[in-house]
Amino acid sequence: MSGGGRGRWAGLAARPLVVALLLGGLWLWLRGQELDSIERRTINADYLLRATREHLWLTVVATLAVAALALPLGVLLTRPALRRVAPGVLTVLGVGQAVPAYGVMVLLTLRFGVGFRVAAVALVAYSLLPVLRNVVTGIGQVDPALVEAGRGMGMSRAAVLWRIELPLAVPVVLTGLRTAMVIGAGVATLATFVGAGGLGDIIINGIKLGRTPVLVTGSVLCACVALALDWAGAVAERALSPRGVS
């Protein structure tokens, strides 16, 4: 799919610019600080890159897992046979979302120990419902006349799903995924409490040690990760949304 006109991509340059400014400002500010040995143990390229990479990886893996779960589930819940139970299923899953992510992590830790997997599962549990809800809404808002036209032309149910329902649901589904990913990037700081690393390590270090530069560095990097993911999501939305639809 080729890009369509300038308007389609306008407004996407702002976020990378903000990220660059934040990182540049942080770098200038840190250069003016006298860092002691404790601070230097955290604030060095190796450590920061590793923590950022862990953080990104955790968020992205959780988001992909959410997509892999929510899409088929959402498709199932919008099939004629299951359409009536969809509201009930969403309510039950809503209970899961009411439990704080931190609580889920701790509970999982009691059973499965600490580590990346527990953090990822907690993140998935946290963002599955909103994404699933968007999938159900996205497919549900497809004009029934289009589905009927497709069936009337002799498209199979699968063809109607793949060529009509899913493409037209893409904008709503991707918006849900993107929101979940950005919130996930924030929630992922909690992964530090289950030994899964990430930028939460740096922030907690800063708090525990009373070192403001460490705390600020961790926070700014976390904000930058969220902004970068939001940008990537927006780019994906633009690229994958069907053309010809508003």
Place this chain on the structure above:
Amino acid sequence: MPDRTDAGRPMLRLRELTKRYRGQDRPAVDRLSLDVAAGELMVFVGPSGCGKTTTLKMINRLVEPTSGSIELDGEDVTHVDPNRLRRRIGYVIQQTGLLPHLTVGANVALVPRLLGWPSARVRARVDEMLELVGLDPAEHRDRYPRELSGGQQQRVGVARALAGDPPVLLMDEPFGATDPLTRERLQNELLRVQAEVRKTIVLVTHDIDEAIKLGDRIAVFGERSRLAQVGTPDEVLGRPADPYVKRFVGAGASLKRLHLVRLDAVPARPFPTARVTDDPALVRDLVVRSRSGSVLLLDAAERPVAWVAADDLTPLPADLAGVGLPATATLTAEATLHDALDVMLGTDGAGVILVDGDGRFRGVVGLDEVMAHVARLHAESRRHDVAAAAALGSAEGAA
């Protein structure tokens, strides 16, 4: 009525078609039987909830019949794979159903692709279909549906339904969502396209005027798909089968029948004519001797120019250019008596001027000619009624 069908061979044959929905004690469609001949445009008309749309959707099995059978071109298709069946039946719906994320060309190409046509053939077919419905392929092929007007979208809908070259076309209130002007244009377009492709068409509408205008035959639906009458528009208007049909056809049935008569069905009256280049004095003599007190001026190509009366020629002008009442009320033989009446009531002059395709004068049709034809129609209906009553009487006598 010219015979527009391959007489005798039904393309569609519905037998005892019934649809019951769970939880409803009365069937939505109850043992409906109907034949639609090949090349015929059959209109289902009736009030909402009469089961006409349900019946239509049973033909392509979007609604599965509870019992009964459907034959398509002699083949029982009641139990064949519905997806394959639907690729042989074009389908047009009110909301157009164009896929908004596909270009116009891709929309039209949907069924040919489903049928597995090679892509060169699909491309050629898309352009052919767009041209058929009056859209320039180069201009419209790569646009998206929402960039088109409602009328254009509906045209694309028709092009898409015809793309797979199906023998049968189903149209569910195809023009219901368009404004009156667009609707009339689309109706004319459909008649033009149908004259070219001669498909077997079943069209659903709740608008009796649309049914009269489009249908070769009309099926008037009553409660629960009871077929109150099936017949040509003229039969339905002139001899409604029962009080229900009479009520449904509504007031003004006589006026509506004029829609069905083309101008060439009534004899045009010869009329005194003269050339614009003729001597004004000779023309004045002609006017004085004429029965209507006027003469029609024609140009060198025999096209009507003006009505001239005695007043226009006193004092006698040097030549006839610009003299008299402009003769603008011209119609061709394809126009209907209804059009003629409309024009007559809206203009001065001795009547409607009948011209041929090149605009050449052929005759004049006045109010008298129209009234004479209406009287003939009435007499015909009465004869039928008398004959029907006689037949009924003898049947009762025999019983």
